[in-house]
Amino acid sequence: MEGSSLRHGQAILVLLVILQFTTYIVLSSADAPFDNQRNIEYIRSSCSSTTYPRLCNRSLSIYASRINTSPRLLVHTALNVTLKASISTSRLMVKISRIHGLKPRVSAAMADCVEVSGDSVDELQQSKGELDRITSSNFALTISDIQTWVSAALTDEDTCIYGFSGKSMNGYAKTTVRKRIIKIAHLTSKALTLINKYASTQSSLP
Template identity: 70%
Template sequence: MEASSSHHGLAILSIVLTSQIALTLAYPPFLNDRNIEYIKSSCSTTTYPKLCYRCLSVYASSINTSPKLLVHTALNVTLRASKATSRLMVKISRFHGLEPRVAAAMADCIEVIGDSVDELQQSLGELGHISSSNISLTMSDVQTWVSAALTDEDTCMDGFAGNNMNGYAKTMARKRIIKVAHLTSNALALINNYASSQGYYLP
C-alpha cells in the first residue's frame, strides 16, 4: 500500500513539474516568418533540431535574427530546465521506499546536476560580458562551462544505467536528465556557430 502511495505521489509530482516546465518554455510572443526561418535554420545544425526548434521558436520575435540572443535564449531555456529537474530529483529523493541503488544514484545525480546548474549560470554570466575586444577568451570560457555541464549530465545518466536500476523513480529521473542533456548539447552547438560567425573557431 505504501509503495503504491509513493508511486502515485511521484506521478503527481512529475505531472505538476512537467506543467511548470512547459509553461516556462512555451509563452509565445508575436512571431513572423523571417524570425521563425532563422530559428529553424540555426536549429538544423544542432544534434536535436526538433527539440531546439520547439523550445526556441516561441522566442523568435525577441531573438529576431541575432546569434548572440539565440545563444543567450538557448542557455536560459537550458538553465531553467536544469533547475526544474534538480528540484524534481530532490523531491523524488525524499520519497520513502526507493531501492538503495536508486537512492544512491539519485544522491550522486543531485550533486552533479547542481554543478551543471552552476556551470550554466557561469556561461550566461560570461556571455553577458562579451565584447569585440574579448570575444575569443569569452567564447572559450562559455564553451568550457557548457561542456562541463554536459559532462555532468552524462555522468548523472550513467549512474542510472543497468538492468539492476529498474523502478519508476529511476525512469522518471533519467527521462528528465536526458532532456536537459539534449538541450545543453543544442546550446553548445549554437555557441560554436556563434563563435564561428564572429571569426573565432572553437577547438
C-alpha cells in the same frame, strides 16, 4: 465666412492626420508578420545544424520576435531555456532523492544526480552570465570559457544518466530521472552546438 473656412481647413487637417496614422498602422501590421516569419526561418535554419533540430526549433521559435536574427540573442535564449529547465529538473532530483524506501544503489545514484545536476545549473548560470558580459575585446577568451562550462554541464548530465544503468536500477526513480535528464542533455547539446557555431562565425561583438 472666415470662421466657416477655418473650421473647414481644420477638419481637412484632422482627416489628413487620421489618414497618415491609419496608413502607418496598416503598413506596420503588414511588416510584422513578414519580420516574424524571417525570424522563425532564421531559427529553423540555425537549428538544422544541431543534433536535435526539432527540439531546438520547438524550444526557440516561441521567442522569435526576441531573437530576431541575432546570433548572440539566439545563443542567449538557448542558454536561458536550458537553464530554466535544468533548475526545474534539479529541484525534482532533490524531491526524488528524499523518497522513503529507495534501494541503496538507487539512493546512491540519486545522491550523485542531485550533486551533478546542481553543478550543471551552476555551470549554465556562469555561461549565461559571461555571455551577458561579452565584448569585442574579450570575445575569444569569454566564448572559450562558455564552451567549457556548457560542455561540463553536458558531462554532468551524462554522469547522472549513467548512474542508473542496469536492470537492477529499474523503477520509478530511474524512469523519471532518465526522462528528465535526457531532455536536459538534449537542450544542453543544442545550446552547445549553437555556441560553437557562434564562436566559429564571430570575430567581434555583433
